Amino acid sequence: MRIINPNKHKHKFERSSRCCAFKQLSGIAICAVSIILLGCGTQPVKTEDNVASVGMPRTSDGKPDLSGIWQTLSTADWDLEPHQARKDAPPGLGVVVGHVIPYQPWALAQKLKNFENRATLDPRRKYFMQGIPRANYTPEPFQIFQSDKQLTFIYEFGQTVRTIHANGTKHPEGHIDWWIGDSRGHWEGDTLVVDVTHFNDQTWFDRSGNFHSDALHVIERYKPIGPDHIQYEAVIEDPKVFTKPWTISLVFYRHKEKDFQLLENYGFTFDYEKFYP
């Protein structure tokens, strides 16, 4: 259990110092008011986080405001590992840190089997909920809504609505078989850290048959690296399938188009829509 009670952290100090960095680097007048209100004018500006997240809007309580519509430009959904172009996938350098997913021998054999049958077996083809982290790097946008109690992630693909509880509550007791698991988040400086557990074994990580068991445990880190970019990392643990934890790392880009919005892709309706003209 990696949930940390936010009350145990010295958020006031962190808030204050970040606020000053914001003022120094963006020059937005509103921060000057905040400084007066928070009395933070004398706090030093020091952490790397402050520098790295320059320009990302902040919530009234000083946390990075991740609200917005985001999307990956990576080819992670086709294949997490480095891969050449092929008939059913654009090429990609891969998003796995160290390039190779550390499968146990039996699991590697299963993965290769999945790969051979990917055209029919990928659960994505049924538009089922895609699991975490896959929902995040599906090549369609998702929208983050943020409050101090929770973050809501709504994905255009399928019907996934995900709540990241950020109010200090813990995972429910389990095991519970869920498609997208149970997400509990907290802030470490300017990074949103999310612990996700209670998964089923029905989803794949990508279209190449990379898979997991119901022992999957994901630790995500969302770190702003600019006003319109989030560095995303997910540590994948699953002792039934892998020899050790492994990490993916990619970037989410903010949609900047005027009046951009999520549409719908409830793809499981397609085959039946002709019956409802």
Add this chain to the structure above:
Amino acid sequence: MKQDFKTFQGQGEAIVNHRFNNVRAWIPVLLACAVIAQPGFAAGQDNSAQSGAWTPNRLADGQPDVQGFWRPENQGTYSLINPRNGQDGKPDKDGKIPKRKVKPSRIIDPADGQVPYLAAARAKQQHVQANFNNPVSQDLVDPQARCFPGGVSRQQWWHNTEIRQYPNYLIIIGDADRRIIPLDGRPHIPGNIKLWMSDSRGHWEGNTLVVDVTNSNAKHRLSNEGDFSSDKVHIQERFSFIDANTYQYQATYTDPSVYTRPWTVSSKQVRANTDEPDFEAWEYACIEGEKNTDNYITEKIVSQ
């Protein structure tokens, strides 16, 4: 905290849980649920929509704070004109069919409580209604029974909903669907894009959320009795918050290709899960548990 299926216990005819892999398996559950009395179920429908007397807490962007879980006081999407959550019962030992208690029509305008269909549209609605329990072709199966999104207004009296508010947005999370309602005055999306849950644009007038709804694909139904609109429909919704625990939902349907005049449906909403302040709505999987909705068809269809 409770599990998701418990949330919806006894709340409507289309309870679906991913553990119910066989679509027929949950029919008895639905019938059982139909006889569970709802708190406030017997109360008559209050169609008044006064809002303005209540002084709400306000969010940072000025919106009245109406976040949390809500449920229709009179629940069930079986019928618009005789709202109840379930069909009439099975014949008893004397052969009598127990009738569900009759409730006032959800339709508050026109005064007769009926959907003012054009003649051809009425015939279409009645055809679907007549075959609801015995669908002999794919088009007679209620799309909601296939786990497809239920559309904007049906969501309001099917199951519970959760409202969450964020700067410039109000979102409504239902079981199998979600609505994102921008409040920033942006224009609707291009008219040729049709969506199951339509395209919503909202603004606050005092304590009333007014939402303009266009771009419906109109593939969903408004009830189990075949009520429908076309994809030209324009829906104007009003969420009138009367006090901290009550709002009156109204939706006016305008669609000259289907109706002789605009008509308005209404549903009183009250706070849900009030006995559990830390209540969380958990994952609701529907399509993921369905193996083959063709099993709904009571006769094998060779071709359409």
